[in-house]
């Protein structure tokens with residue numbers, strides 16, 4: 490089957506679309522990347538998402554409108570991935586769309602329920618491309634008492650499990666998250682968020698240099714680490730929480746930067762970016778040493794970095810320096826794509842759902858048990874041949 494996986498992450502830089510050829514299910518899933526595109530996030534849309542994520546500025550009206558606006562943007566991303574692979578809508582079996590997270594609260598404040606909200610109306614994608622859409626993957630896991638995140642581990646277990654090595658997969662998007670694949674126990678996969686990935690670096694670059702991110706770590710290279718600020722950042726209570734745990738913009742977003750910049754006005758801008766870059770490396774290494782090493786009963790043999798942060802060598806060097814026994818490499822070193830990883834993962838999750846099979850990893854999310862993830866939106870013409878084929882197989 491041909492399918493498109495869509496991911497729009499916490500960085501708000503663009504919508505990733507991976508067109509894949511996929512067959513099989515569960516451990517026998519086979520997936521090949523046919524095309525990968527990132528449709529840039531329009532500046533105004535990004536501003537509306539930021540407003541939607543801010544309790545002071547958000548409104549039901551904004552959320553409602555943004556849901557359909559993002560549905561259209563995701564539709565364009567499907568179009569771009571299909572065009573890049575030379576595939577017609579009629580050849581697509583399904584689209585698996587993560588949506589844009591606007592709020593994710595696994596540890597609710599007093600009087601509130603745990604919940605998660607992703608926008609990007611699947612009915613718009615289903616209508617525009619005449620294709621079945623699987624979306625809203627996180628909720629079934631939360632309904633089972635899980636954190637609704639991370640969900641990528643299922644795909645990682647399938648694609649990267651290694652009987653000889655303890656492998657850790659690190660994704661550096663807005664947030665950093667790891668999946669641990671112990672060599673002797675593939676079912677003992679666990680995963681958790683480590684803290685910020687690029688989120689704080691990006692925010693500092695935007696405010697101090699008017700740039701969306703620190704390309705190649707060039708700004709960090711010119712700066713020096715402020716040990717005082719680094720110590721303070723490493724004192725964040727999230728880092729001391731036992732996994733499973735997940736976090737987001739609510740903890741490491743713009744609010745935290747307001748406080749950080751006002752209390753560190755003595756530092757030059759390059760030093761701030763360098764210290765935040767070091768914070769990403771140090772929080773990843775600390776999470777590995779504190780929570781991973783004891784559970785794999787030995788060293789981490791290999792740490793494979795993916796996500797946009799894999800393009801920042803200063804982050805990678807900081808991790809490698811702190812984990813001298815570990816081979817630190819990128820997805821590209823293994824012949825995969827750092828950028829396409831999450832979009833491909835959602836195509837794999839969508840395939841599971843259409844086969845009626847679960848795809849959360851309860852040891853990663855903390856859910857009470859396996860859950861089939863996502864909602865299915867049928868296209869205007871109803872059941873299509875390829876969706877029927879999956880259901881029949883199931």
Ligand SMILES: Nc1ncnc2c1ncn2[C@@H]1O[C@H](COP(=O)(O)OP(=O)(O)OP(=O)(O)O)[C@@H](O)[C@H]1O
Pocket residue numbers: 496497498499500501502660661662663664665686687688691701702703704705706795796797798800801831
């Ligand atoms: N050449 C580069 N040099 C340094 N950093 C880069 C480069 N290219 C991308 N990045 C970083 O990667 C980020 C985008 O990463 P990615 O697309 O993996 O995030 P995301 O999917 O939005 O996030 P998440 O995984 O948290 O949902 C950019 O905002 C930037 O910080």
Ligand SMILES: CC(=O)N[C@H]1[C@@H]2OC[C@@H](O2)[C@@H](O)[C@@H]1O[C@H](C)C(=O)O
Pocket residue numbers: 498499590593605637638639640641642662663664665666682735736737831
């Ligand atoms: C709620 C939400 O959107 N979480 C994202 C975010 O970005 C990274 C990290 O925080 C991870 O928990 C998750 O995404 C990936 C795709 C996941 O679920 O595995």
